[in-house]
Amino acid sequence: MKIEFAGNSTFKILKDEKIVGFGNVDQDDFPHVESIEILNKYRNHGYNTQALFELQKIVGDYTIAQDNPDAARLYNRLFDEVDQERYSKYGFAIDCGFGVFTTV
Numbered sequence: 001m002k003i004e005f006a007g008n009s010t011f012k013i014l015k016d017e018k019i020v021g022f023g024n025v026d027q028d029d030f031p032h033v034e035s036i037e038i039l040n041k042y043r044n045h046g047y048n049t050q051a052l053f054e055l056q057k058i059v060g061d062y063t064i065a066q067d068n069p070d071a072a073r074l075y076n077r078l079f080d081e082v083d084q085e086r087y088s089k090y091g092f093a094i095d096c097g098f099g100v101f102t103t104v
Helices: 047-059 069-078 084-094
Strands: 002-005 010-015 018-026 032-038 063-065 100-102
Touching: 002 047, 010 047, 018 047, 032 047, 047 069, 063 084, 069 100, 084 100
Parallel strands: 032 063
Antiparallel strands: 002 010, 010 018, 018 032, 063 100
């Protein structure tokens, strides 16, 4: 699994030199994954999980909010929900109704 940035925030997710997905991370004050998408034909192979951990190696700890129940289940398994203090600062602004999670 490899993450390749195209600019400051947009990235490609590669597996065996093939593009399997893409995403965007805001790296301002505290990194926040704005989107991550695995292409349909590569789903259900663990690539999203691998990409999330690979991304952490590159940008450090980050937050992520999801906009669908499938992502909510995945992030709930992998990460902790942000604490109330961090949520009060900016989590409320990125919450899509399924919670905000962090790698911290």
